[in-house]
Structure formats: C-alpha cells, structure tokens
Amino acid sequence: xxxxxxxxxxxxxxxxxxxxxxxxxxxxxxxxxxxxxxxxxxxxxxxxxxxxxxxxxxxxxxxxxxxxxxxxxxxxxxxxxxxxxxxxxxxxxxxxxxxxxxxxxxxxxxxxxxxxxxxxxxxxxxxxxxxxxxxxxxxxxxxxxxxxxxxxxxxxxxxxxxxxxxxxxxxxxxxxxxxxxxxxxxxxxxxxxxxxxxxxxxxxxxxxxxxxxxxxxxxxxxxxxxxxxxxxxxxxxxxxxxxxxxxxxxxxxxxxxxxxxxxxxxxxxxxxxxxxxxxxxxxxxxxxxxxxxxxxxxxxxxxxxxxxxxxxxxxxxxxxxxxxxxxxxxxxxxxxxxxxxxxxxxxxxxxxxxxxxxxxxxxxxxxxxxxxxxxxxxxxxxxxxxxxxxxxxxxxxxxxxxxxxxxxxxxxxxxxxxxxxxxxxxxxxxxx
Amino acid sequence: xxxxxxxxxxxxxxxxxxxxxxxxxxxxxxxxxxxxxxxxxxxxxxxxxxxxxxxxxxxxxxxxxxxxxxxxxxxxxxxxxxxxxxxxxxxxxxxxxxxxxxxxxxxxxxxxxxxxxxxxxxxxxxxxxxxxxxxxxxxxxxxxxxxxxxxxxxxxxxxxxxxxxxxxxxxxxxxxxxxxxxxxxxxxxxxxxxxxxxxxxxxxxxxxxxxxxxxxxxxxxxxxxxxxxxxxxxxxxxxxxxxxxxxxxxxxxxxxxxxxxxxxxxxxxxxxxxxxxxxxxxxxxxxxxxxxxxx
Numbered sequence: 001x002x003x004x005x006x007x008x009x010x011x012x013x014x015x016x017x018x019x020x021x022x023x024x025x026x027x028x029x030x031x032x033x034x035x036x037x038x039x040x041x042x043x044x045x046x047x048x049x050x051x052x053x054x055x056x057x058x059x060x061x062x063x064x065x066x067x068x069x070x071x072x073x074x075x076x077x078x079x080x081x082x083x084x085x086x087x088x089x090x091x092x093x094x095x096x097x098x099x100x101x102x103x104x105x106x107x108x109x110x111x112x113x114x115x116x117x118x119x120x121x122x123x124x125x126x127x128x129x130x131x132x133x134x135x136x137x138x139x140x141x142x143x144x145x146x147x148x149x150x151x152x153x154x155x156x157x158x159x160x161x162x163x164x165x166x167x168x169x170x171x172x173x174x175x176x177x178x179x180x181x182x183x184x185x186x187x188x189x190x191x192x193x194x195x196x197x198x199x200x201x202x203x204x205x206x207x208x209x210x211x212x213x214x215x216x217x218x219x220x221x222x223x224x225x226x227x228x229x230x231x232x233x234x235x236x237x238x239x240x241x242x243x244x245x246x247x248x249x250x251x252x253x254x255x256x257x258x259x260x261x262x263x264x265x266x267x268x269x270x271x272x273x274x275x276x277x278x279x280x281x282x283x284x285x286x287x288x289x290x291x292x293x294x295x296x297x298x299x300x301x302x303x304x305x306x307x308x309x310x311x312x313x314x315x316x317x318x319x320x321x322x323x324x325x326x327x328x329x330x331x332x333x334x335x336x337x338x339x340x341x342x343x344x345x346x347x348x349x350x351x352x353x354x355x356x357x358x359x360x361x362x363x364x365x366x367x368x369x370x371x372x373x374x375x376x377x378x379x380x381x382x383x384x385x386x387x388x389x390x391x392x393x394x395x396x397x398x399x400x401x402x403x404x405x406x407x408x409x410x411x412x413x414x415x416x417x418x419x420x421x422x423x424x425x426x427x428x429x430x431x432x
Numbered sequence: 433x434x435x436x437x438x439x440x441x442x443x444x445x446x447x448x449x450x451x452x453x454x455x456x457x458x459x460x461x462x463x464x465x466x467x468x469x470x471x472x473x474x475x476x477x478x479x480x481x482x483x484x485x486x487x488x489x490x491x492x493x494x495x496x497x498x499x500x501x502x503x504x505x506x507x508x509x510x511x512x513x514x515x516x517x518x519x520x521x522x523x524x525x526x527x528x529x530x531x532x533x534x535x536x537x538x539x540x541x542x543x544x545x546x547x548x549x550x551x552x553x554x555x556x557x558x559x560x561x562x563x564x565x566x567x568x569x570x571x572x573x574x575x576x577x578x579x580x581x582x583x584x585x586x587x588x589x590x591x592x593x594x595x596x597x598x599x600x601x602x603x604x605x606x607x608x609x610x611x612x613x614x615x616x617x618x619x620x621x622x623x624x625x626x627x628x629x630x631x632x633x634x635x636x637x638x639x640x641x642x643x644x645x646x647x648x649x650x651x652x653x654x655x656x657x658x659x660x661x662x663x664x665x666x667x668x669x670x671x672x673x674x675x676x677x678x679x680x681x682x683x684x685x686x687x688x689x690x691x692x693x694x695x696x697x698x699x700x701x702x703x704x705x706x707x708x709x710x711x712x713x714x715x716x717x718x719x720x721x722x723x724x725x726x727x
Contacts, residue, residue, distance in 0.1 A: 079687040084473050102474045185576045196671025249561030251583035253673045389690045403673035
C-alpha cells in the first residue's frame, strides 16, 4: 500500500515535469534567444531599459546578455577564443574599433554589406565606418564613438587670461605661468594615460601624429617607426611631459587614476575620452563642476591636432544560426532613438551624425557640438588583421621610450619596427 | 592467488591513472604539440603549419623573453630567500608556548588565505603614488616627496616582491612549524642541562632537524614563485617598460592577447621544463636529507 502510494507520487511528479518541459519547449519555439556578448557598461540600467524596449517591440526575440571583462584587451581574448572555436552560442558581440580588420580577415564577423548598405552608412560618422570596413565589406555597425580630447581648468586659464593651447609648447608655457602664479607645490601641468597598455598607444599616437609622424602608412603598408618625427615625439613626452609637466606616477596610470588627479585639482590639463566630461561636471564626484573646459588636443608647431579614434560597434558572428534576429537587434540598437537614449542617459557620443542635430540632444548636451570636429578628424590606429600583435609591440616601444631617460629611442624603434614588419608579413601571407 | 591480487590492485589504480592522463598528460602533450606548430588565433587562414623547433629557436633569441627570464629569476630568488627567512622566524615564534598562541597562529595564516588577486589589488592601493599608505607612512603629508613606486621598473618589481613576501611567508611558516613540532622536547631540555645556550640549541638541534621541512618549503616556494602571474597582472600589467613582465605573463600575452598559440605554448613548455628540473632536483635533495634525518 505504502509502496503503491510512493509509486503514484513519483509518476505524478514525472508527469508534471514532462508537462512543464513541453511547455518550455513550445515557448522556445515561438521566441528565439540570441546571445549578446559585451562588457559591463558604466550605466547598465540604460542598456537594460533599451533591451526591455526591444523585447516589447519584438516579442519573438529574447536577448541574453553575457558580460565579459571590462578591459578591452582581456575582453578581446575572450571573444576571439569563442569565435575561434566556432561557438554558435554567440550571436552578437560588442567590438572595439581596432578589431574589425582582424575579425573580418579571420572570417569570424559576418559581412553586413547586404543589410547595411551605402545609404545607411552615410548617416554614420566616417571614421567609425572606415574602421568597420575591410576589403570592401563592412563588418560592424558603430554604436558610439570616442576620441582623445583635452580637458582643462577653465577657471585657472581665465584667471591668467589664457586661451586654450594650440601647441604642446604653448600648453607647457601656460602651465608654467599658472604654476608660478598659484604657488601650489601639489599642482602639476598635465595628466594622461601612460601605463603599458592599450591606452598608452592611443596617447602616444596623438603626440606622434600631431608631430606629422605615423607608425604605419595605410596606403603603402610601410612601417615608419624609425622616422625622426616619431622618435622626436617620444623624446618630447619623455623629457618634457613625464616627471616634469606630469607627475612621474602617470607611468602607471590608466583612465580612472589620471582623471582622479584632475578632478582633485592637481593638474591643469588632462587628456581623456569624452566620458570624462560628464564625470567632471558631476558635483558628487568632482570638485570642478562647471570649471572645466574641453577642446581638441594641442599639436606640435606647424602641424595639425590629432586624436585617436575609439568607440564600440556591434558585430554579428558568422557561426550564429540566428542571424535574422541578430540583425534585427543590431538595427534596433543603432537606430536614431536608441542612439539618442544612449547619448542622453548614458553620456555616450552617438555614431550617427543625425543625432547631433536632434533638438533635445543639442539642448541637453551642448558640449557634443564641440566634440564633433574631434570625432570627425579622429584617426584610426593601424588597421590590420595583426593589430593585437602590433599593439603589444607598440606598447613595449612607447613604454621603454618614455620610462628610461637614457634609452636610445631610435635604437628601440629599429627593433620594434623589425617585429612589426614580421607580424605584417604573417598577415600578408594570407593574401592570394 | 598473488597474481590475481596484483592485477586487482592495478585495476583499482586505473581510475587515478586515467585522471592523470586526461588532466595532466594530455594538456601537456597538447602544449608541446602546439609549440612545434605555427598557430595564430587571429589568422586561421594560415592553418597549423609544422615548423619543428622554430618557435624555440626564436624564443631563445627573443630579447624580451630573455629579459622576462631574468626578471622572473630575480623575483624567485629574492622572494624565496625572504619567505623562508621570515617563515622560519614566524614558525619559531608561534611554536613558543604563550597565551593567545592559537589566535596568533590563525592570524599568521590570514595573508595566505586571502586570494592573490585581492591582495594584489590592496597592495596596488598601498603603493599608489598620490594616496597610497606607504608614501604617507614614509613622508607624511609632504606629498611633493612621494615616490611613484609602480611607475619605475625597479621599484615596481620591488613592490611586487614585497607583496609576494607578505602573502606567502606564512605558508613557509606553516610548513616549517610542522617540522618544528616533531622535535622532541627532551632533546632541548637535555641540551639545556648540558649548558647549551639558545643559539647553540638552535644551531645544533633545531636547524638540523627541521632541514627536511625547510627543503620542502624551499621546493614549494621556488616552484610557486616561478609561476607568478596574478600579482604582476593586477599591479602593473607587466610594465613599466617590461620591468615586471614575468615569464608567465609574457606567455599569457603571446597566447591569448596576441593569439600566437605556437609561440606562447613554447614559452609555457620552457617554464614547465624549468619547474620540472627544479622539482626533480629538490625532491632528490629532500629525499636524501629525509633519509639522513631519520638515521
């Protein structure tokens, strides 16, 4: 009797489980789940709202978010591992502006040419579109852009009747004038990101480019690292910036640390990405709210200002078997309304040019108009399938060049140029 | 009958052997196989080309790898020396009888129990050039003489060494304490009766008897120190100017950041061979010492 009752309850439980399972199955048949691989954004709630909105408009698609490491380099390692293994569980991935060439050449990113045609592309800023274009195909849809900007203490510059500097020498001279007047032993002139990581490449390229130099000629493929314009720019950073205009500690600074000393009022000029604007005007985080100015980075005399292009895009995995839904999702995330929401609520600079002309955006974010020229003129880091290797070598070259006052920068450049040429040849070995 | 029992024992050993093969032999041979090929994650079109020992040849000529090797060797020597010294001191201390010994023993183990990544993050803050506690302790409020520890290759390496010594001295202490506890109390008492002072008792009784424990601690610490990765990864990312670019970090970068599977594997295999050599050497030495200690 007891055994019989036990048996009955077991059968009942199994039946219930089966029904539940079938119910879930049938639900899975109507909704398609796509996986979006990304990193944790600074304002996750804005992204969640956007995705909720997407769900209500597309009831047949669910977006599952997978969060990777915050550092671009570590996140890259995760994404490449999964795409290399032809992992079908990734449908859409967030992609740094320097990756499309690699992802396209490796055959991991889907060519979006047929969904993202020329007429749609012209709406976006040219820099990010170029960065996503590889051998005629387009492999990503830009989400937001960034580029290096010069932030400065408007209050201090006004106090000494100074205009934002146009050349690096002018910036140093202005800094010395302010330092002499302020008589504050804790005050320095400049802070930026000089740790041995990806950000170092971005910072140093801005010095190199604004001295008329370049690392890699995109047309000829020639490596110009040993050019005097490159070597002189590195020497300038070593001799005139590190340890004199900027505290020696910047050698171990990424964005947050270098921004911190600016927000604490310890430096006059600061190089950072656009997000620093919102932070420095947030009274809860900054003592400088309303006292900060922003503009293009200085250049060397006789040369044009240059800033490194940053920003993130959506890519679609070639191994995804839910490409239709993935495209719908990417289209939604890069639509006018979504980009406007990301701009207004998360402070991200839109990749679409039309959003800059939006009345509400212009009214609530008047500084975006000042950023626009910098975004339009921002230059890409070397576009190459072997960029991760080039970047590691450049980080090594720049870090050694700026850290050791005795180092022969030209000698270091010869060595690094050799390595970079070897990597480029590897990439070329693929050419038919 | 005997034969049957023996084959039964062998069958019982099979699962363990299977696990060893699956989780140790297989990945190691996979790494060795990869190290003989040119495999690049970002360039799948290149395929997997067998290139013999080219990766190793390139590795031995790679100035960055050579630099990393010396940085790692320096790290291993300095940390192991200080960890054993401080570990010995700590072990002698917590082996004494005094009130609160149990609590102190637990305290000594705290640094070792903290995950390395957390400890590294803490040391990064301590060594910070503008708000770090270490600068404040040395220079007080006089921020103009603060030293940017992590911004110079030599001081950054010293910072990582300090963090490692802080973190793992207690592990050495634990091993040495185990050795101390097997020393019979009577030996020390008898020596004291014979008029031997503290130093002589330490030199002639304690030290020879804990030698096996010291060797085991040396073995573990050397091998562990060779595998240092997380401290450098969190505190400096290998910089500045490759000053803290330890071998494991260099290998990781080549493998996962640059995607050079073959070359990165060659670095791993070389680290593996160095550690294997050290392990065999130490076990050999320790084995002999253990025998002597018993006699």
